[in-house]
Structure formats: structure tokens, C-alpha cells
Amino acid sequence: MNLQNKIALVTGGTKGIGAAAAIAFAKAGADVAINGRFDDADAQATRQEIQKLGRRCEIIVADCAKQDDAKRCVEETVQKLGALDVLVHSAGGPVNGKLFEITPDDWYGAFDIHVHAIFHLCRAALPHMKPRKEGAIILVSSTAGLRAVHTNIAYQVVKGAIPHFTRALAREFADDNIRVNCVAPGVVRTRFHANMSDAQKKLNLEQRIPLHREGTPAQVASLITELVTNDYITGETFTIDGGLTMRIA
Numbered sequence: 001m002n003l004q005n006k007i008a009l010v011t012g013g014t015k016g017i018g019a020a021a022a023i024a025f026a027k028a029g030a031d032v033a034i035n036g037r038f039d040d041a042d043a044q045a046t047r048q049e050i051q052k053l054g055r056r057c058e059i060i061v062a063d064c065a066k067q068d069d070a071k072r073c074v075e076e077t078v079q080k081l082g083a084l085d086v087l088v089h090s091a092g093g094p095v096n097g098k099l100f101e102i103t104p105d106d107w108y109g110a111f112d113i114h115v116h117a118i119f120h121l122c123r124a125a126l127p128h129m130k131p132r133k134e135g136a137i138i139l140v141s142s143t144a145g146l147r148a149v150h151t152n153i154a155y156q157v158v159k160g161a162i163p164h165f166t167r168a169l170a171r172e173f174a175d176d177n178i179r180v181n182c183v184a185p186g187v188v189r190t191r192f193h194a195n196m197s198d199a200q201k202k203l204n205l206e207q208r209i210p211l212h213r214e215g216t217p218a219q220v221a222s223l224i225t226e227l228v229t230n231d232y233i234t235g236e237t238f239t240i241d242g243g244l245t246m247r248i249a
Contacts (some may be wrong), residue, residue, distance in 0.1 A: 001230055004029035005133070007084055008228075009077045011035040011064050011121065012091030015044040016190040019142060020217035021088050022057070028225060031056040032073040033077040037063050040227050056081060064091060065112035070120035074128070079152055084128040086228055090140045095155040107154050114158035128174065136228045139166050142218075143186045143241050145215045147159060157173050158183075163237040170235030179234035181227040186241025188215040210243030 008025045012018035013034030022032045043059045050057035058080045062069035095110040129135030145159025163182050170180035187204050205212050223240050239245050
């Protein structure tokens with residue numbers, strides 16, 4: 001897919017990986033709707049960056065874990081920008097705690113934002129893509145969904161659901177030329193990892209990550225853009241983690 005004059009919707013698009021993806025799409029010639037739960041300084045800053053590139057940008061405030069909000073998010077994108085060619089679900093957040101440390105509300109909330117939101121968004125977006133016989137959906141998972149750690153069971157489970165959702169959806173809509181792929185970042189320099197202790201950062205860089213450095217949102221955004229523009233990739237999950245998941249010792 002050539003992104004020139006295409007329309008992309010990026011959830012979680014006001015900061016971090018989502019914002020980087022939105023800006024990358026604009027650099028490639030797309031107009032972008034960025035979704036977050038607030039129209040705040042982050043949202044305004046991301047919109048300004050996109051507008052500086054000469055592209056249109058709409059801020060859509062919605063909680064896409066809610067069915068009505070997800071549908072409205074998609075419909076506003078189409079109404080304000082004219083179409084929907086690309087959907088990226090990057091919204092999410094940490095869910096910390098072991099099995100007996102989290103509450104049922106923590107567990108259900110993790111599924112709402114990371115899994116149910118994808119369900120609602122895809123059901124709203126696909127009717128706009130199917131008649132045109134073209135579309136791309138990128139879902140953001142995590143290496144935590146591919147390898148077990150001992151501190152955040154709910155987060156791992158919901159992130160583990162996303163790669164299989166990707167495969168199932170890609171198979172279902174391949175005949176419509178709608179491609180679905182997933183990215184699984186490792187330790188990326190965002191606010192998500194900002195609260196990591198110095199000891200944990202040292203462990204990551206010296207022992208866990210073979211390349212001995214954190215990733216950046218721009219690097220993940222570059223992969224997302226490639227998965228949109230390369231029209232012979234679908235149903236796949238790509239790790240971008242400096243080698244974190246390949247090591248066994």
C-alpha cells in the first residue's frame with residue numbers, strides 16, 4: 001500500500017509508539033486521526049508535528065474499550081478525513097501484579113483495553129475497508145505476550161492473545177485484500193518503562209538485551225510503516241526487541 005493520501009487511525013496515537021507511528025504515516029504522505037482518552041498537551045503536540053508535515057490530523061477523544069466509543073472513533077475518522085485505509089491499535093498500559101496480587105477488576109480491565117478494544121475497533125473499521133478491497137490493520141502486542149515473566153500475569157495473557165487474534169483476522173479477511181499484522185516490542189524508551197528501577201535498567205542493558213540498548217518509538221514506527229506498505233505480509237507477528245526473546249541464557 002502506498003501511503004500517499006491514505007487515511008490512518010492510530011489509537012494510543014497521542015504519545016509513545018502510537019504518536020511515532022502517526023508521525024511516520026504523515027511523513028509517508030498519509031492523513032491521520034489520533035485517538036486518546038484526552039485532548040491534552042501530548043495530543044496537541046503530536047497533531048502539530050503532523051501538520052508541520054503538511055498533512056491533516058484529527059484528535060478523536062474516545063475510550064475504545066467501550067463499544068460505542070470505538071465505533072464513534074472510526075466513524076469520526078471517516079467523516080472528518082474521508083475514508084479509512086489503515087488501523088493501528090497501540091493503546092494500552094501496564095497491568096502489574098502476580099496472580100494473587102491483582103483484583104478481578106484488574107484482570108477484566110486488562111482485557112477491555114488490550115483485547116476487547118481490538119474486537120470493537122475491527123468490527124467498526126472493516127466495513128469501511130471491505131468494499132474497497134484494500135486495508136491494513138496493525139496490532140501492537142509485546143514480547144511479554146511471547147515469553148513468560150513473573151511479575152504481571154494479566155498483561156502477559158492479554159498481550160499473548162493479540163498475535164492469535166492477528167492470525168485469525170488475517171485469515172478471515174485475506175480474500176478482501178485486508179492484511180493484518182502484529183508487532184511485539186521489547187523494552188522501548190517510552191513512559192511505559194519510565195518507572196523502571198535503575199537496577200532493572202542495568203539488568204536489561206547488560207544481561208537481558210543482546211544489543212545492550214533500549215529501542216525507540218521511531219524504530220517501532222518504522223516497522224509498523226513497513227508492514228503497511230509491504231502488501232505481501234499478513235498474519236504475522238514481528239518482534240522488535242534488540243534480541244531479547246532470542247536469548248536462552
